[in-house]
Amino acid sequence: MKSGLAAGVSAVMVLGLGLAPAANASTTTVDEAALPGLVTTDAIREHMRNLATIAEYNGGNRATGTPGYDVAAKYVIDQLKRAGYKPVKHTYTFDEWIELSDAVLSQTAPEAREFAYGEDFLTMEYSGPGDVTATAVPVDAQGSDSGCEADDFAGFPTGSIAVLKRGTCTFEQKAANAAEAGAAGAVIFNHGATEAPGDTGPVNGTVTNPSAIPTVGASVEVGEALLAAGADLELRLRVDSEIETSTSYNIVAETRGGKKDNVVVVGAHLDGVEEGPGINDNGSGVAAILEVARQLPRLGTPENKVRFAFWGSEEVGLIGSTEYVESLSDKELERIALYLNFDMIGSENYARLVYDGRNELPGSAAAPSGSGAIQKTFEDYFAAEGLVVEPTEFSGRSDYRAFMLAGIPAGGLFSGADGIKTEEQVEYYGGTAGVQYDRNYHTADDTFENINWDSVTELSGGIAYSVETFSENTLPVNGVAPFRAGPQSAGAFDRVSDRWVR
Incomplete structure (x- = not known):
């Protein structure tokens, strides 16, 4: 499975403890079930x-x-x-994204700083490969819709790395808009909407379809550090990945x-x-x-x-x-x-x-x-x-x-x-x-x-x-x-x- 209790369990349902449910003629009762x-x-x-x-x-x-x-x-x-x-195999072919080695994200200016893969950032699944060192530019990075519209990238310097905030639109849309604007890479940092690890830690995300540029998901802390670095921010971003055509199968029986x-x-x-x-x-x-x-x-x-x-x-x-x-x-x-x-x-x-x-x-x-x-x-x-x-x-x-x-x-x-x-x-x-x-x-x-x-x-x-x-x-x-x-x-x-x- 792909992870734990979905964020926020609502009011607990204590359902008639010690009592059988009311009889329902349309369904099998618990007492009747074999x-x-x-x-x-x-x-x-x-x-x-x-x-x-x-x-x-x-x-x-x-x-x-x-x-x-x-x-x-x-x-x-x-x-x-x-x-x-009489079980049967249902066979399918798919594009499998493979990360060949851990990605690299480091700050090279205004001062050097290394970010730890797995703790500070993670590669977005289906990120494109690449190794780029360039100026990093925030894109409406305080808003919940950061990078969601092409207009957000007006005046974006070609060849730079886009710094984006997780928000209302998909990562795929953010990465695609960044690539279309000429970005050489994208760093999408977490929004911190709650204190849950999934909202504060490195974003374990997917761009769903192969991206044209290397794309990683970073923690709130990393995002804050990048924004605080100011106009002289420069990053190195490397993703080592490939797409491989794979075949597998389900087992189905009725x-x-x-x-x-x-x-x-x-x-x-x-x-x-x-x-x-x-x-x-x-x-x-x-x-x-x-x-x-x-x-x-x-x-x-x-x-x-x-x-x-x-x-x-x-x-x-x-x-x-x-x-x-x-x-x-x-x-x-x-x-x-x-x-x-x-x-x-x-x-x-x-x-x-x-x-x-x-x-x-x-x-x-x-x-x-x-x-x-x-x-x-x-x-x-x-x-x-x-x-x-x-x-x-x-x-x-x-x-x-x-x-x-x-x-x-x-x-x-x-x-x-x-x-x-x-x-x-x-x-x-x-x-x-x-x-x-x-x-x-x-x-x-x-x-x-x-x-x-x-x-x-x-x-x-x-x-x-x-x-x-x-x-x-x-x-x-x-x-x-x-x-x-x-x-x-x-x-x-x-x-x-x-x-x-x-």
Whole structure:
């Protein structure tokens, strides 16, 4: 997954602790559900142990394009075949941005100063390559729309490096405007809108499409230093990157029975980062939906077809899920009733987080109609179990993004990544306040030994319940009718996977 609790959890939802939800004739009640009892933590644990072994013997990770990914895919395919499915590979080709070495950002005048890669700045994904030393010129760097309009660059000296502030428009637009004005490079510093690390530290961003100039994202502190340097500011900016045509694949399998025109899609990304084995991110989500897929046939033929998807290339920009959705015809998209996403459910310092289908959080993109019903379905389950849940933003950080942009209702569960647990949350889930939900996120320590099994047990129950419920009835989400008259309008996401876009 591409990071932790989306900024700012709203009011905690303590949903009738100790009380079962009101009966609803249109959906499966928690007491009636059989799948949560069939999907056991022991079975999920075994899948995760196997994924850990695969990573250990194949270079230490399951990143896209590696032997670890290929062997993990073979494992998933084998397990699905044993359960009676006919899994298929959905292959795609994409432009993969590769950073060959760490970027360089240094101040050469009026006094020399080195900035640290990773601490002070990061390369924007899809930044163009280049090595330039030149005068650096702020572009409306106090405004929230810095560099968003071509007019902002009026009189900009050709060959200079543009210094821009993160704000209302996308990084792609800022970099493109800078390049069009003759800039030799761009430094986009953070806005500091809140004290959260994501708003103050180096911008972990993407320009989405290949940029014509080297572009980096800097911290608030770096931005302030550059502006304070005055008219004599000179910088060196170097980015060592290239675009490579790559091929990867998703694994897709669906139930043999169920309505073909009312499909429930359940997804988790199979790839991990190069830095480690990725057992929580996202071995946990993969293991959970794999076991749900294995047990679902025991309930008999579902009313609605259920399609399980194991996405590739999530960690390099949500490529697999995006390519899949874009490969579908309008008719095929209309047949999808809803999408459920499960990306990290075993964070060591976990929270129980439900995606914000009701659009209650300010950082959420507008969710298609029906997404609120998915959120309520999860809430009903946890209320009946006597467990607190909280909403988390639809920020664009995981594979639901492409489905939502296509107008498909979406929802899911998440145990947190790089967000920070509060004192109040300790009361609900235990753990440690002031510490990340998962300190091992995107590191070599994302291992089998660092999984919180209470989190896996609790959230996998919600996964199983939601799949069973929607396999039988999607009425609250889409009125059962499979046709939607075209994609519904969706808000602009602030992220593509782990990378900010604005």
